[in-house]
Every structure is written in structure tokens, then in C-alpha cells.
Amino acid sequence: MPEEQLRQLMYGYGYEPHFVTVSDPSATEAAHRDFAAVLDTCIDDIHALQDAARTSPAGADAGATRWPMIVLRSPKGWTGPAVVDGNPVEGTWRSHQVPLSEIHTNEGHLRQLEDWMRSYDPGSLFTEAGELRPEIASLAPRGDLRMSATPYANGGRLLRDLVLPAYADHAVEVSHPGAEKVSPMITVGGYLRDVIERNPHNFRLFGPDETASNRLSAVYEVTDKVWQPRIEDVDEHLARSGRVMEVLSEHLCQGWLEGYLLTGRHGVFNCYEAFVHIVDSMFNQFAKWLKVHRTLSWRMPIASFNYMLSSHVWQQDHNGFSHQDPGFIDHVMNKKADIIRVYLPPDANTMLAVTEHCMQTRDTVNVIVTGKQPTPTWLGPEEAHLHVRRGIGIFGFAGSEEPGVEPDVVLGCAGDVPTLEAVAAAGLLKAAIPGLKIRVVNVVDLMRLQDSSEHPHGLSARDFDTLFTTSKPVVFAYHGYPWLIHRLTYRRTNHENLHVRGYKEEGTTTTPFDMAMLNQIDRFQLAMDVIDRVPVLGATQALFRQDLQDQRQRAWQYTRDAGKDLEAITGWTLDESSPDDAK
Amino acid sequence: MPEEQLRQLMYGYGYEPHFVTVSDPSATEAAHRDFAAVLDTCIDDIHALQDAARTSPAGADAGATRWPMIVLRSPKGWTGPAVVDGNPVEGTWRSHQVPLSEIHTNEGHLRQLEDWMRSYDPGSLFTEAGELRPEIASLAPRGDLRMSATPYANGGRLLRDLVLPAYADHAVEVSHPGAEKVSPMITVGGYLRDVIERNPHNFRLFGPDETASNRLSAVYEVTDKVWQPRIEDVDEHLARSGRVMEVLSEHLCQGWLEGYLLTGRHGVFNCYEAFVHIVDSMFNQFAKWLKVHRTLSWRMPIASFNYMLSSHVWQQDHNGFSHQDPGFIDHVMNKKADIIRVYLPPDANTMLAVTEHCMQTRDTVNVIVTGKQPTPTWLGPEEAHLHVRRGIGIFGFAGSEEPGVEPDVVLGCAGDVPTLEAVAAAGLLKAAIPGLKIRVVNVVDLMRLQDSSEHPHGLSARDFDTLFTTSKPVVFAYHGYPWLIHRLTYRRTNHENLHVRGYKEEGTTTTPFDMAMLNQIDRFQLAMDVIDRVPVLGATQALFRQDLQDQRQRAWQYTRDAGKDLEAITGWTLDESSPDDAK
Structure with missing residues (x-):
């Protein structure tokens, strides 16, 4: 890019460019002097700008300040071999990778490499024994001023x-x-x-x-x-x-x-x-x-x-x-x-x-x-704190299991919307099938699903099996792409009974509940999944399943007719749907 | 950004900026005229540049051409409500989302919305019945000139x-x-x-x-x-x-x-x-x-x-x-x-x-x-073509199975380096355990691993089970992150016997075979995996397994001593390791 165009670009970005252009590759010392002089100028400029800002009235347009910027334009491959095998290299695209690629087999290449390395005058830097000369080594900073030791580079x-x-x-x-x-x-x-x-x-x-x-x-x-x-x-x-x-x-x-x-x-x-x-x-x-x-x-x-x-x-x-x-x-x-x-x-x-x-x-x-919309707060302050420390846990209030008895089905959930739908699905099932023992397991820390041998937060096989059982159907509503849950759990004992719903790339500008329905993680679908997966249900609950289908169809149609979700969905609370309170 | 700075930025990017700045929001007609005039200027400029390029000598610096650019600076929320609830809106950040947010409940908002909408003079555009006036509708292009119908917007x-x-x-x-x-x-x-x-x-x-x-x-x-x-x-x-x-x-x-x-x-x-x-x-x-x-x-x-x-x-x-x-x-x-x-x-x-x-x-x-390094070409032209049409297939030359007999183990592979390692692992196993029936399955089209109900390229359950068996161990060497293969196959009959090796985020600047060893997809590890997974092997092949460990350790040490891979690895060919040819 021509210097003038580059200058305009830097100006446009609000900088004051200072150019150091190396036009003669052999004039290295002149280039070093030019660069040092520009560095001095820039440091003076920075101090002047800082002084001005400290004394200027508050609210002055700081955006008008032009900080200095140094643009060093040096030849590509500067100080490297100028010509190799008759082709110009220094200052051209040929310097981009390995300028001398045949040093093992080509005597000329090897000699050019040696000349190049000698151009750095190693004798002035190293002793005959190959050690850095003490007067050079002493230039290096000590203690916290070393690059790797300074707290500014080791922020911890x-x-x-x-x-x-x-x-x-x-x-x-x-x-x-x-x-x-x-x-x-x-x-x-x-x-x-x-x-x-x-x-x-x-x-x-x-x-x-x-x-x-x-x-x-x-x-x-x-x-x-x-x-x-x-x-x-x-x-x-x-x-x-x-x-x-x-x-x-x-x-x-x-x-x-x-x-x-x-x-x-x-x-x-x-x-x-x-x-x-x-x-x-x-x-x-x-x-x-x-x-x-x-x-x-x-x-x-x-x-x-x-x-x-x-x-x-x-x-x-x-x-x-x-x-x-x-x-x-x-x-x-x-x-x-x-x-x-x-x-x-x-x-x-x-x-x-x-x-x-x-x-x-x-x-x-x-x-x-997590979401930004108002969402039911399931757990009080202390319960929530304990739940997060565990990373995973049973939502006892949402399920219907009895102490000492293995549940018939586990409803897993992770994410705010899937949790709401899973809790609502459990409510629908409890109301319609009183004897059904449902466990609702909520996952806050997704890594708990992995085995403890694979992730520091992973659950042991024993803990996992206790929560998800070793043989009961698990219907899982997940925030993201459903296959991720399978990826995390494929080694678990009960994996073959795990059925995951999640986002499957179906969406548009629509209502929240329609999004859930489009991707089949809505409460009606989850409840139907439970009927389909629990062996003792199935045919015996065909009428209830049909009712769920119809409720789902009504909700679906309402979004398309009214452009919003049914009040029965948006206004749903755990109380109203809970059979205990409804009685 | 001040106009002058913006001008410099555009210049820096190589454009000739033309500014149309709307300083008086109410002067909409003047703005339209200004914009139309600038459009005319720019079209003339473009034609002039094109003419010049066509007549200029070849090789002229096309980079010096400054194409015109129009910068329209209009007030944010231009023509929207100027002030809402005492706060300035037009021309401020408050226009960013919904300037009148309470039209359902606030009479004043509703009236402002009506005034705003009426400012577009709908009576001049629509009839009393709400239809677009014919003289306006007739301005719209017809046929292929319609925006959605033009072949330039419907490239197919x-x-x-x-x-x-x-x-x-x-x-x-x-x-x-x-x-x-x-x-x-x-x-x-x-x-x-x-x-x-x-x-x-x-x-x-x-x-x-x-x-x-x-x-x-x-x-x-x-x-x-x-x-x-x-x-x-x-x-x-x-x-x-x-x-x-x-x-x-x-x-x-x-x-x-x-x-x-x-x-x-x-x-x-x-x-x-x-x-x-x-x-x-x-x-x-x-x-x-x-x-x-x-x-x-x-x-x-x-x-x-x-x-x-x-x-x-x-x-x-x-x-x-x-x-x-x-x-x-x-x-x-x-x-x-x-x-x-x-x-x-x-x-x-x-x-x-x-x-x-x-x-x-x-x-x-x-x-x-696929890779850029020289790699053994496993299949001739016709075989390769058939293999790709299938998307997946048995590398008969690499295995040791017999017609009519189910193999003892399946070595799956996908990717160039994993395939090389799997074929080499099969060679090691064939040479050491003559009776072992190995099948090597190569996957070119990764989607073949999914079920046909999930992906158009998916294999039916029957085809998958025929290739991978329903009960034999499958050791799979995969190009990428190993859990992807589990995600694709978790519903397959034989999934619980599937063991995948792949990249597990272990790497550095090192040799190709060291990379394979760091991530445990190397031939020695794969052969050991087979010994560990095939029930009839295990303890009976402990000495061979120890030999594989030692070979692996030697290769590991050599990379660290010599900075390159063993000749036995880089020079390996199927011929040398094949027991059939070695006899």
C-alpha cells in the first residue's frame, strides 16, 4: 500500500502515524537510528497528550486525541539471503517460509546459511565455548524485570x-x-x-x-x-x-x-x-x-x-x-x-x-x-445454593416418587425453558395418573453428566445410577442440541433408556411456547414421551395421550391465530396444575 | 465520527467518498434531491473509470483507482417521533428499538403513532379500501425484473x-x-x-x-x-x-x-x-x-x-x-x-x-x-470410485476375515492418518496372531454412520450391523474428536462394544507419528486395544502386547532423541508388514 494511503487510513482510525521506512536493506544501522529517533518523538508526544488531558476541562472530546503510531516498513526477509538460486529473496514473497531449503544436500545453500548467520557477528555475542558473553548477558534484566517474571506478564x-x-x-x-x-x-x-x-x-x-x-x-x-x-x-x-x-x-x-x-x-x-x-x-x-x-x-x-x-x-x-x-x-x-x-x-x-x-x-x-425473561423461581435461597453445590439434584416438589420405591420414570432437564416444561409435564402426568412415580432431575452443572474419570465435575457411576436408575426410562429435556446429552452419557449404565429432546434447528420469529413445540420439548410432548416409554402406561393411557395431543394442537393453532401463547401456558403456575392444591 | 476523519478512513481504504448529510430532519425532500444528485455523479464516475481502464495500457496500477462510495448520514430514527414522554427520540440512541412502546395503554403514544404513520401520506398510496393505488402498483417491475424473480437474485x-x-x-x-x-x-x-x-x-x-x-x-x-x-x-x-x-x-x-x-x-x-x-x-x-x-x-x-x-x-x-x-x-x-x-x-x-x-x-x-502429505494409495481408480459411491466399505486387503465366518474384531477408520494406522495395526496383528479374523472398515462419508432415519446418507440398521456385527468389539480410529463417532452411532445395536480413538487435544510441534502417539491412535495402541477388547485374546497375548508396548516406547524415545520418526514408521509399507508377502 502506498505510504500516503496508509497515512490516510491511520488518520481515519484516529492515529498520528510516524513512518520508518527501510529503503536500503544494507543500511541497517541507519534504520536503527531512525527507529530510535521516532521512538523518542512518540514518547514525548504521549507525555504531552497526557499532560494536556490532565489539565483540560472535563468532558472535552477525548476522541479528538491522536495517539502516535509507528509504522515500520522493512523489507520482507530483511538481512536474509538476497538471492538464492538466481531468484531474488530478500524483500520478496520468497522470504515467507524457508529461504534456504536444501542445506542438507546443497553446498551452496549451506554456505549461504553460514554467511547469513555470521552476518549477526556471533563472535561479538558468544565466547569461543559458545556461551553468551558476560557483558551481553549482564544487559538482561534481573528478578521481576525479566519478561517472564514481571507481574505485568504473569498477572496471577x-x-x-x-x-x-x-x-x-x-x-x-x-x-x-x-x-x-x-x-x-x-x-x-x-x-x-x-x-x-x-x-x-x-x-x-x-x-x-x-x-x-x-x-x-x-x-x-x-x-x-x-x-x-x-x-x-x-x-x-x-x-x-x-x-x-x-x-x-x-x-x-x-x-x-x-x-x-x-x-x-x-x-x-x-x-x-x-x-x-x-x-x-x-x-x-x-x-x-x-x-x-x-x-x-x-x-x-x-x-x-x-x-x-x-x-x-x-x-x-x-x-x-x-x-x-x-x-x-x-x-x-x-x-x-x-x-x-x-x-x-x-x-x-x-x-x-x-x-x-x-x-x-x-x-x-x-x-x-440462562434466560432474561421472568421465569418461575423453583428453589429458595438456601436450596438453590445447595443445588448448585451439588450441580445436579432431584426436584422433589415437581415429582411424585415415594421413599423406598424406585420411580417409574425420570424426567431430566437442563436449562430454564426445558426445566419449566419438564416440571409442567410432570404436573400433567401427576394429575392424570395418580399412581405414577415420577422423578424430576435438574442438571445445573452439565459436566456432572460425564463420568468422574472424564471430567473433574463428573458424577461417579454409583451416584449417576442412583439418580437416573439403571433400567427405568429417562425422558430428558435439554436446552441445546440433544445429541450432546448422549455424547456425555453414552457410557452410563442406563444410557439405552435415555431419550433426549432439545433444539433441532427448527425455529423462526415466534412465541416461546411455539419454539418449544417446533422442537418438541413442550410439556405435552414430554408427557406423551413418558406414556410412550413407560411400559405399564402405553395402551392403558391412550385416552390421556389423545387429550395431550389435542391440548398441544389447540396451543399450536392459537399461536397461529392470535400471534401469542395461550393464557393457560403463559399464566401456568405450579400451584394450579398440582393435584394436591387442586383438590 | 467527524466527517473529515471518516473521509480519511474511506480514502485510506481506497474509495472516493461522497457525503450526503441530513442535518435538518424535516427537510426530507431536499435530502432526496441531494441523494439523487450524488447517485448521478457516482454513476458518471464509474463509467469514466471503466472507460479509462479499458483504454489504459495493460498492467497499469489498478490499485490506484478510487471507486466512488456514498456515505449517507441521516438522523437515527429519521422521520420517527421527535420527542416521546419529554425525551428526544429522533436522532438519538432512543430510536434503536421501539420508540413508542405503550400504544396499547397510553393514548398519547397511540396518537403519536398515528401521526407518524400519517406522515407517510397513506392516502396518496392506498385506496379507501386499503389497496395499493394502481398508478403506484404499476411502478413495480414485472416478470424477471421483480426482485425475487431476477436471475441475478435467484442464481440457480x-x-x-x-x-x-x-x-x-x-x-x-x-x-x-x-x-x-x-x-x-x-x-x-x-x-x-x-x-x-x-x-x-x-x-x-x-x-x-x-x-x-x-x-x-x-x-x-x-x-x-x-x-x-x-x-x-x-x-x-x-x-x-x-x-x-x-x-x-x-x-x-x-x-x-x-x-x-x-x-x-x-x-x-x-x-x-x-x-x-x-x-x-x-x-x-x-x-x-x-x-x-x-x-x-x-x-x-x-x-x-x-x-x-x-x-x-x-x-x-x-x-x-x-x-x-x-x-x-x-x-x-x-x-x-x-x-x-x-x-x-x-x-x-x-x-x-x-x-x-x-x-x-x-x-x-x-x-x-484430507492431508497434503504423500499417503499410501489404498484403492485403484475403479475400487476408489466404488468405495466413495458406497461411502463406507471393507478394506479386504487389510483384514484377515474368511468368507462365511464372522470376524473376531472390527477395526474402523475414518481419515487418512487413522486409516494408515488402522491398516498398519491390522498388519501387526495378522503377523503375530495368524488365526485372528480381523475386518477393517473404512468410512469416507461420515454420515453413513448415522441411521437412515436421521440422515439421507445414513445406513440402515441391517447394513450397519452387517458391517460392524452386533456383538464383536469395534476399535475405531477417527480423524477428529472421538466422541463425535459415539454421537453418530449411539443408537446402533453394537454401540456398547465400540471404542473410539481420536484427537483429544494433545499436541505440539512434533512429528506425525508422535502426534498419533500423543493421542493414542497409533498402530501399536490400536493393536493393544484389540488385544484388550477381544475376549479370546487378552491374557493369552500378554507377551505380544508387551512387545507392542516396547515398540511404541522405542518410537516415542526416538522422536525425542532424533527429532524425527523412525524409518520403520515412515518407510512402512503394506508389503513388508503383510504376512502373506513375508512368507
Whole structure:
């Protein structure tokens, strides 16, 4: 690119470019002098800009500040062999890989390599014995100034635990299971507000312009979004400094948080679930880095990378098929089990307890997926905390099992919408088939489904079999692609009786319950699945099954006629459908 | 962003910006006039540039051409309500979502909405009965000029079948299985060269500067890389026009090929396997589009999107852990089965037959993964063609089964390196345990593993059971993450006897055989797996198993001492290890 065009581009991005152009490859010393001079100029410029900013009136347009940028234009393969086998190499595309590829067989190549290496004057750097000369070695910094030892490159050394707000101050009191419909994301927004207030210097919230859309606006009660250009009167929550970093680039959010963690601080990246795939490849590299980092004894642990994914596949408001993709969970789970954690809190209190836990972890990637819409709060503060510590557990209030008797069927669930549908399905079954013993198992920590030999959070075979039985049908409603549950459980004793419903890439701009029906994880379908799978039911419950089909058809038709869900669905509560209360 | 800065940015990108700035929101007619005038100017400028290019000497610096760009700066929410509930809305961030959110309950909001809608003067557009006025309707284009009907937006109408070269002209003759070590990518490079020669106007090859690195350089015998800036004397294969589109941006390659297919042409995106994750999110949207496109009767089928992934996880030359990620296959398989195809050709001839097939498909996404290093060619031209048509098959030459007798063990394999290791493992076993009946099953079309009810390419239960038996151990060596094979087969009769080896995120910059050992898919490990899984072996073959362990340890140590693989590994051929030939 011509220098003038490059200058315009840098200007356009708001930088003041300084060019160092090496036009004569042999004039290395002149180039070094030029570069040193430009470095000095830039440092002076930076100091001048800083001084001006410190004395300028608050609110001045910081966006008008042009920070210096150095553009070094050196020949490709500079100082390497100029010509090889008659072809120009230095300064051309031929320097891209191995300029001398036949050193084992070609005497000329070998000699060129030797000349090249000798051009660095090794005699001035090394002794005859091949050791670095003491006067050179002494130039290297010592102690914490060494590149690998400086706390600025080994952020774990600077890491301080977060001062966390009290869980109890934010948890939702519930008189009975499902009584309070609360948004998990709004609840955690209040918690994050207090995290920011208590940790004003080492916590930041990152997101692609979705903090409000993901219902975390409470943070703006105590901080602002960082904004450098001009701030208009009409703008809200924008300031020169703040703890919220928003930019409509998932790539930038990912990179910012990675860097922030590496300097020993803490953070959360909140994102629409479907669009976090944009950083799949960046996540891969970070996960690979984290795996290796954990093996290096001198590297200190850093705070975990927390993804908080909402606006998820099942609740889309005015968005549609393009916004529906729960596959980031599948993507992260290909990486080393040691570093990957996935949580699907089914309600506000479990979301809070999961978040509190993740804020204290180190050297892992935590993926938390939950909804932003009001959802029944199934568990009270203490129960939710215990449930999250276990990672998996029986929702006794939702089932109908009796102590000492193995249940007839297990209804598994993971995710907020699937849990609601599973609890509602259990209610339908309990009301219609009083003798049926149903167990509802909720999974918050998805890795509990794996064997303890495969994942640090995995359940032992004994624990798994106790929860899911060794021979009874398991109907499982899952937030994401259903085959992931099979992948996690294929070695389990009872796997052949496991039937999973989940998102199977059917969607459009429609109501939440229609989304459930399109993908067959709705309460009616789950109840029908139970009838189909439990041997003692089947033909004996054909009339009830037909009734479920008809209820489903009515709900289906209503969405198409009215453009919304039936009041019987949206207004459903555990109380009304519970046979105990209905009597 | 200030206009001057934006102008510099556009200049930097090589455009000539024309600004239309609406400073007075109420002056809509003036804005329309301004915009129309700028449009006229730009069309004139484009014609002038085209005329100049046509008359300029060849080789002039096309990069210096500044194409016009229109920058329309209009108020956000332009013509919407100016103020709502005392807050300014038009021209502010408040226009981003729903400016009047309470029309059902707030009389003032409803009236503002009515005023806003009436500002479009509906009486001039619609009759009293609510129909579009004939004089307005008549402005709409007819026939092929309708937006949805024009062939330029429904590219399938313009699609012509490719004129394909003869498969036989490129297939490798092999005297016996594995006799010729040939690079699958170099072989297909010659084929693609002939595709380009025969189809000079409707086929392009896209890639992020990796066409040569992925060994497809043969295409440069008949075409060049498109390059608009100055072309230097030292440059090779660059020209103003050509069929190879290279840019080091996977995003741009993905977008270019999507657009090219949509205009009714054909193409291939060749990419390093690990880095194609960069376009995960773009792939998602394209796959969703394709799913819907197939349901619209008026949309004509387009050519399939072909990913050709090489430089894969098992063969990295000088690259390492960062370049190892076979998870794109997992990612694409979450999308609708109807449109997803995944092929893992084990050698040059199968690669050729797969490519020939993919070039003729419509409305699918084909992912082809194979290596660029010389690999034994297992099948002759006709056998390879039949194998690819089947998608899965028994490598009779590699096993030791007898007609009419069920094998003792099945060695499954998918991918070039896993196939080599599986064939070598079978050779080790045949030589040491003469009576053992081994079947080697190779999978080219990964979707064959799924049930026919789940994927159009799926095998019926009967066919699957015939190949993999219903009760014998299956040791499977797979190219990617091993759990994918479980996900595809968990419903199969014999699934509980299936044991899969694959990439488990262990890697570094090392030799190919060390990579296999690090992830335990090497021939020695596979042979040990067979001993461990076949009930009649086990304790009776402890000495042979110990010998395998020792051979493995020697190979392991040699890589660390010598920095390369043992000659016994790199020089291994089927002949030498085959007991039949050795006798």
C-alpha cells in the first residue's frame, strides 16, 4: 500500500502515524537510528497528550486525541539471503517460509546459511565455548524485570480475590416452588452492580452493546460505559471511565477480557448466545493457551474467563431463526475437560449461586447460559445454593416418587425453558395418573453428566445410577442440541433408556411456547414421551395421550391465530396444575 | 465520527467518498434531491473509470483507482417521533428499538403513532379500501425484473453444470494396495486445474493465502491469483483477472464464495482445518439460509458450498498446537442433516472421487478433509470410485476375515492418518496372531454412520450391523474428536462394544507419528486395544502386547532423541508388514 494511503487510513482510525521506512536493506544501522529517533518523538508526544488531558476541562472530546503510531516498513526477509538460486529473496514473497531449503544436500545453500548467520557477528555475542558473553548477558534484566517474571506478564501474581456481595442480599425469597416469576439476568444484574461497587479497580463487564438487552442495566446505577468520543447531552451512562466495556464486536470483547484477565483482574463477557460463535476460533486459542499455562509451574493462576450467555435460543422477542444457536456449549466441550465448565441455571437463585461460584474460580472457562425473561423461581435461597453445590439434584416438589420405591420414570432437564416444561409435564402426568412415580432431575452443572474419570465435575457411576436408575426410562429435556446429552452419557449404565429432546434447528420469529413445540420439548410432548416409554402406561393411557395431543394442537393453532401463547401456558403456575392444591 | 476523519478512513481504504448529510430532519425532500444528485455523479464516475481502464495500457496500477462510495448520514430514527414522554427520540440512541412502546395503554403514544404513520401520506398510496393505488402498483417491475424473480437474485436459474475432467485422467494407478505414496491434495490440484481450464467463467477457487501451502499449485498452470494493486517483476501467478481468489481473511473467502454461489456459479474454499473455525458463525447463518431456501418452491437449487480442509491436525510440518483443531466437523453437524455432508477420503483416489461427486451436488454444504502429505494409495481408480459411491466399505486387503465366518474384531477408520494406522495395526496383528479374523472398515462419508432415519446418507440398521456385527468389539480410529463417532452411532445395536480413538487435544510441534502417539491412535495402541477388547485374546497375548508396548516406547524415545520418526514408521509399507508377502 502506498505510504500516503496508509497515512490516510491511520488518520481515519484516529492515529498520528510516524513512518520508518527501510529503503536500503544494507543500511541497517541507519534504520536503527531512525527507529530510535521516532521512538523518542512518540514518547514525548504521549507525555504531552497526557499532560494536556490532565489539565483540560472535563468532558472535552477525548476522541479528538491522536495517539502516535509507528509504522515500520522493512523489507520482507530483511538481512536474509538476497538471492538464492538466481531468484531474488530478500524483500520478496520468497522470504515467507524457508529461504534456504536444501542445506542438507546443497553446498551452496549451506554456505549461504553460514554467511547469513555470521552476518549477526556471533563472535561479538558468544565466547569461543559458545556461551553468551558476560557483558551481553549482564544487559538482561534481573528478578521481576525479566519478561517472564514481571507481574505485568504473569498477572496471577497481581490477582486479588474479588470482594463479593452477600448472596443472601440478592437471592429471591419464595414461599413455595415456582411462586415468584423473576428474570435470572435481572437478578444477577443487581449482583454485578454490587460486585462493581465493591471492586472498583479490578473487575469489568464486557459485551457487544448488549448489557441492557441482556437485562444487566442495574450496573449503570454505579458505573458507566467507557466512551472516548464526544458525549452528547442526550447520551446516558457514557463516561470517560467506567467498568462497562461495550463495543459491537464480539472479537474485541473476547480479546479485551483475555488481556484483562492476563493482567490479574476479573471480568464477565455477556453476549447473545447465538453470536458468541463469532469468537469460536479465538476461544480455541485461549483454551489451548490455558491448557499449557496450567502446566507451567512459574505461571500463577488467573481469574477464570466467564461467558454469560443470554437472549438464548428459546426466548427471542422480535428476533428469529438467525438468533437461535445453542452450539457454543458443544464447541467449548471439545477442549480439555480440566478447564471447561458449563452451567445452565434454571432460575434466578441458581443463576446467582452459579455466578458467585464462577467469580471465585481460577484458570477455567465458565460458560453460563440462562434466560432474561421472568421465569418461575423453583428453589429458595438456601436450596438453590445447595443445588448448585451439588450441580445436579432431584426436584422433589415437581415429582411424585415415594421413599423406598424406585420411580417409574425420570424426567431430566437442563436449562430454564426445558426445566419449566419438564416440571409442567410432570404436573400433567401427576394429575392424570395418580399412581405414577415420577422423578424430576435438574442438571445445573452439565459436566456432572460425564463420568468422574472424564471430567473433574463428573458424577461417579454409583451416584449417576442412583439418580437416573439403571433400567427405568429417562425422558430428558435439554436446552441445546440433544445429541450432546448422549455424547456425555453414552457410557452410563442406563444410557439405552435415555431419550433426549432439545433444539433441532427448527425455529423462526415466534412465541416461546411455539419454539418449544417446533422442537418438541413442550410439556405435552414430554408427557406423551413418558406414556410412550413407560411400559405399564402405553395402551392403558391412550385416552390421556389423545387429550395431550389435542391440548398441544389447540396451543399450536392459537399461536397461529392470535400471534401469542395461550393464557393457560403463559399464566401456568405450579400451584394450579398440582393435584394436591387442586383438590 | 467527524466527517473529515471518516473521509480519511474511506480514502485510506481506497474509495472516493461522497457525503450526503441530513442535518435538518424535516427537510426530507431536499435530502432526496441531494441523494439523487450524488447517485448521478457516482454513476458518471464509474463509467469514466471503466472507460479509462479499458483504454489504459495493460498492467497499469489498478490499485490506484478510487471507486466512488456514498456515505449517507441521516438522523437515527429519521422521520420517527421527535420527542416521546419529554425525551428526544429522533436522532438519538432512543430510536434503536421501539420508540413508542405503550400504544396499547397510553393514548398519547397511540396518537403519536398515528401521526407518524400519517406522515407517510397513506392516502396518496392506498385506496379507501386499503389497496395499493394502481398508478403506484404499476411502478413495480414485472416478470424477471421483480426482485425475487431476477436471475441475478435467484442464481440457480443461471446455474450450468460444470464440465468435469475425466476422473480416470487423474486417478493414480496402483499395482497393489498402498503401493503408491501420493498426496491427495496434489492429486486433486491437478483435477482442479482441469476444472478451471474447462470452466473459465463459472468456477473459482477461494482461500486465505493457502492455495500453495495446501498443495493446489497446479491450478497456476492455467490461471492466476486476482490482484489489483501494482504487480512487481518478482511476483508470480498474480494478474488483474484469474480464477484464484486469495486473501488472508477466512471471513472474506467465506463471504465471497457464498455470494458467488448465489449468482449461479461454482467454487471451492480451501482452508487450513484449524482456522476454518474463524467462519463458524458465518457458516451458521449460511446453513440456516440454505435450510429455508430449500423450502421455497420458487428458489432454484444452487451449487453446493465446498470446504476443502487440509494442513490438518495430524500433519503440521513446522506448526503446532495452535494449528490443531478438527472440530469444524462437529460444528457443521449441528445443522440440519438434509444439507450437511462430511467426507474424509483416506487417499488420493478417494479424494478425487469425493471431489468429483461434490462438484455435482446442489444445495448442500460439503466438508472434505484430507492431508497434503504423500499417503499410501489404498484403492485403484475403479475400487476408489466404488468405495466413495458406497461411502463406507471393507478394506479386504487389510483384514484377515474368511468368507462365511464372522470376524473376531472390527477395526474402523475414518481419515487418512487413522486409516494408515488402522491398516498398519491390522498388519501387526495378522503377523503375530495368524488365526485372528480381523475386518477393517473404512468410512469416507461420515454420515453413513448415522441411521437412515436421521440422515439421507445414513445406513440402515441391517447394513450397519452387517458391517460392524452386533456383538464383536469395534476399535475405531477417527480423524477428529472421538466422541463425535459415539454421537453418530449411539443408537446402533453394537454401540456398547465400540471404542473410539481420536484427537483429544494433545499436541505440539512434533512429528506425525508422535502426534498419533500423543493421542493414542497409533498402530501399536490400536493393536493393544484389540488385544484388550477381544475376549479370546487378552491374557493369552500378554507377551505380544508387551512387545507392542516396547515398540511404541522405542518410537516415542526416538522422536525425542532424533527429532524425527523412525524409518520403520515412515518407510512402512503394506508389503513388508503383510504376512502373506513375508512368507
